[in-house]
Amino acid sequence: xxxxxxxxxxxxxxxxxxxLAVSPGPLEQVLAALDPALAIELLGERxxxxxxxxxxxxGGGVILREGDELAFLPPVSGx
Amino acid sequence: xxxxxxxxxxxxFSPAEELATFTSAHPEAGGIVSFLGQxxxxxxxxxxxxxxxxxxxxxxxxxxxxxxxxxxxxxxLDGLLIVHRYGVMHPGxxxxxxxxxxxHRRDAFAAADFAMDHLKSQSWFWKREKTARGWxxxxxxxxxxxxxxxx
Numbered sequence: 001x002x003x004x005x006x007x008x009x010x011x012x013x014x015x016x017x018x019x020l021a022v023s024p025g026p027l028e029q030v031l032a033a034l035d036p037a038l039a040i041e042l043l044g045e046r047x048x049x050x051x052x053x054x055x056x057x058x059g060g061g062v063i064l065r066e067g068d069e070l071a072f073l074p075p076v077s078g079x
Numbered sequence: 080x081x082x083x084x085x086x087x088x089x090x091x092f093s094p095a096e097e098l099a100t101f102t103s104a105h106p107e108a109g110g111i112v113s114f115l116g117q118x119x120x121x122x123x124x125x126x127x128x129x130x131x132x133x134x135x136x137x138x139x140x141x142x143x144x145x146x147x148x149x150x151x152x153x154x155x156l157d158g159l160l161i162v163h164r165y166g167v168m169h170p171g172x173x174x175x176x177x178x179x180x181x182x183h184r185r186d187a188f189a190a191a192d193f194a195m196d197h198l199k200s201q202s203w204f205w206k207r208e209k210t211a212r213g214w215x216x217x218x219x220x221x222x223x224x225x226x227x228x229x230x
Binding site: 004008009010011013050052053069071073074075077078 | 123133137138141200201202203205206207217218219227230
């Protein structure tokens with residue numbers, strides 16, 4: 001079973017899709033397998049991450065397990 | 080107090096009907112303050128033809144519910160209504176409706192104001208606008224952060 005990456009806001013346009021199934025593993029390894037241009041955007045200073053709906057302080061040490069959902073959240077611009 | 084009515088909608092809604100229902104559900108309230116946000120109609124070449132709000136299922140509605148709980152904990156309210164759209168909207172379409180019912184009007188004013196400031200700047204929505212030049216993502220405004228500092 002794969003893990004799932006979710007790209008919100010403008011990151012969906014950068015990725016060309018809203019979601020991407022990836023092989024589980026350490027986040028660095030998952031990002032290294034992506035298009036480098038996308039990986040750079042995902043690691044942007046203002047992009048936050050949420051694992052299974054819970055915000056992460058930073059991405060350090062994240063290991064994606066089977067069925068995990070990791071969302072990349074650019075700054076919000078609501079209402 | 081009553082449970083807050085918090086909804087995230089993919090379809091249009093009638094603010095007048097929502098407000099009428101909310102008002103009749105809270106006859107004990109001495110005052111009801113509401114705020115309606117709608118898609119602005121503008122003229123000129125930069126006019127917005129459509130607006131799209133994207134949400135994230137795992138976080139957007141849970142975040143709105145947490146905001147409602149914080150608002151209810153801070154002011155004495157009889158009821159709180161938060162209705163927010165996602166999807167594609169056009170000028171004149173309602174985007175967000177917040178209403179606070181309270182025994183005293185100051186609580187109702189403050190609660191609605193607080194909920195709106197936090198919806199605008201801290202809720203998990205991403206906005207893009209369509210003009211004659213195509214779609215473009217909207218970045219947060221510095222004002223949104225200043226609004227939060229009021230609280």
